Amino acid sequence: MTKQEFDKKMLELQRGDEQAFEDIYNETHRGLFAFILSICRNYHTAEDMMQVAYIRLRTTVASYRVGSNAYAWLYTIAKNATLNEIARAKREAPSDMEEGQERFGSYTxxxxxxxxxxxxxxxxxxxxxxxxxxxxxxxxKHREIAEMLDKPLGTVLWTYNNALSKLKRELEKEGSDET
Amino acid sequence: MKLKDIEHKLRSEQETVKVPDMLSRVKKAPLNKLLSGETPAQAFKKKLAVRLLVTATVLLIAAVFCFAAMLLFTENGKANPHAYLSIKTSGEGESYAIFVTGDLSKAACFDERTGEQTSFYALSALYDLKSTDKVEICAICEDASLASDLLGKLREELSGAYAGFNGASVTTSVNSDSAIALLKQKVSAAGLSAESDLTKLIDQYYSVL
Structure with a gap:
C-alpha cells in the first residue's frame, strides 16, 4: 500500500468505514509487531502494545491530518505506548529483580x-x-525511518550499515566457531 | 556472507514469526471502556465512580424534594387548617389571621389588611405595644375546647416573642358571634357563600386570603 493509498484508508476510517480499518491492519500488523518486538523484546508485551496501538489508532483517527505520514503516525503511537509500558514496568519492578527482567519480563x-x-x-x-x-x-526507506525516529538521514544510514556489519561479523564468527 | 544475504535471511526468519491476531480482539474491544487505551480495570473504576455519583445525586434530589414538601406542608399551610385565630391591635389598627392545623402547629400567618403571608415572629404591630394599647385575640374552631387550648398557647407564644405584649391590655374570646359574623362577612366579600360549619368556613377564608 502506498502512502497515498494509506492516507485514503485513513480518511475512510475517519468516516467510520470498518473495512478501511481491516485493510490498514492487514497491511501493517506484521511490520508493526516486529517493530514493537524490537523495542520491548517480549512477545506478550508486544501483543498488548499492538492492541493498544490499534485501539488508539481507531479512537484518535479523527485527529489525523490527511496528507501527513500515516505510517509514521501509527508507528509513533506504537513506539510511545511501548516505551511508556517499559517505563511503567521499570517503576513497578521489585528492586531485587535481575537487570533487564523488568523490561523483558520472564518470557524468553x-x-x-x-x-x-x-x-x-x-x-x-x-x-x-x-x-x-x-x-x-x-x-x-531510510528517509522515512529518519523522519519516524526524528534522526538525521545520515545517522540512520550510518547506524544501519554499522548494524549489518556487526551482524555479519558475529555470524561469521559463529560460523567459524562451529567448524 | 553478503549484507544482502543477511537482510534476506532476517526477512525470511521474521515471516515465520507468529503474529498474534489482534484484529478480532480490537474489533471486540468495548471501545467505550477502552477509549484512549485505558485498561479495563481503570474503565471499571470510572464506571463504578459514575454509578455512585449518579446514585448519590438521585438520593440528594429525592431528599431535597422531601424536605421541600415538608416545608411547604408546615410553613405555607397547604394542609387545611382546623382553627382560625385573629389578632387585632388598637395602636396601629392592624390585624392578623393565624391558621393552625390539627396538631397545633402553626400553618400560616397573614396580614389581613394586605393579604400577604408573614412570619409569626415579624408581626410589626406587636413590636412596639404600649401599656395603653389594646389587643384582641379571637379563636374560632368547631371544637370549642381546642379553640381555648389554642388561645392559651398563642398567648404564651406572643408574650415570649414580644416584650410589649405583657404590658398591653389583652382580651380573648372563643367562637364569639361577632367574630364569626366578621369572618362570614370576609368570605362573602370574596364572592363565596359563607358556610355555617366553622371548619368549612375557615377553609373558605383560608382559600381566599
Missing amino acids: MNDEGAPVTAVMNRVLNDTERQIVTLHVIAGF
Whole structure:
C-alpha cells in the first residue's frame, strides 16, 4: 500500500468505514509487531502494545491530518505506548529483580530456528535493532525511518550499515566457531 | 556472507514469526471502556465512580424534594387548617389571621389588611405595644375546647416573642358571634357563600386570603 493509498484508508476510517480499518491492519500488523518486538523484546508485551496501538489508532483517527505520514503516525503511537509500558514496568519492578527482567519480563524470546534474529537481539543496541527492523522487515526507506525516529538521514544510514556489519561479523564468527 | 544475504535471511526468519491476531480482539474491544487505551480495570473504576455519583445525586434530589414538601406542608399551610385565630391591635389598627392545623402547629400567618403571608415572629404591630394599647385575640374552631387550648398557647407564644405584649391590655374570646359574623362577612366579600360549619368556613377564608 502506498502512502497515498494509506492516507485514503485513513480518511475512510475517519468516516467510520470498518473495512478501511481491516485493510490498514492487514497491511501493517506484521511490520508493526516486529517493530514493537524490537523495542520491548517480549512477545506478550508486544501483543498488548499492538492492541493498544490499534485501539488508539481507531479512537484518535479523527485527529489525523490527511496528507501527513500515516505510517509514521501509527508507528509513533506504537513506539510511545511501548516505551511508556517499559517505563511503567521499570517503576513497578521489585528492586531485587535481575537487570533487564523488568523490561523483558520472564518470557524468553524463542529464537530457535532464527539464527540471524537471535544474533540481532543479542548484539545490536535498541536504536540499531529498531532501524534494521523498520528497513528490513517493515520495508521503510531510510528517509522515512529518519523522519519516524526524528534522526538525521545520515545517522540512520550510518547506524544501519554499522548494524549489518556487526551482524555479519558475529555470524561469521559463529560460523567459524562451529567448524 | 553478503549484507544482502543477511537482510534476506532476517526477512525470511521474521515471516515465520507468529503474529498474534489482534484484529478480532480490537474489533471486540468495548471501545467505550477502552477509549484512549485505558485498561479495563481503570474503565471499571470510572464506571463504578459514575454509578455512585449518579446514585448519590438521585438520593440528594429525592431528599431535597422531601424536605421541600415538608416545608411547604408546615410553613405555607397547604394542609387545611382546623382553627382560625385573629389578632387585632388598637395602636396601629392592624390585624392578623393565624391558621393552625390539627396538631397545633402553626400553618400560616397573614396580614389581613394586605393579604400577604408573614412570619409569626415579624408581626410589626406587636413590636412596639404600649401599656395603653389594646389587643384582641379571637379563636374560632368547631371544637370549642381546642379553640381555648389554642388561645392559651398563642398567648404564651406572643408574650415570649414580644416584650410589649405583657404590658398591653389583652382580651380573648372563643367562637364569639361577632367574630364569626366578621369572618362570614370576609368570605362573602370574596364572592363565596359563607358556610355555617366553622371548619368549612375557615377553609373558605383560608382559600381566599
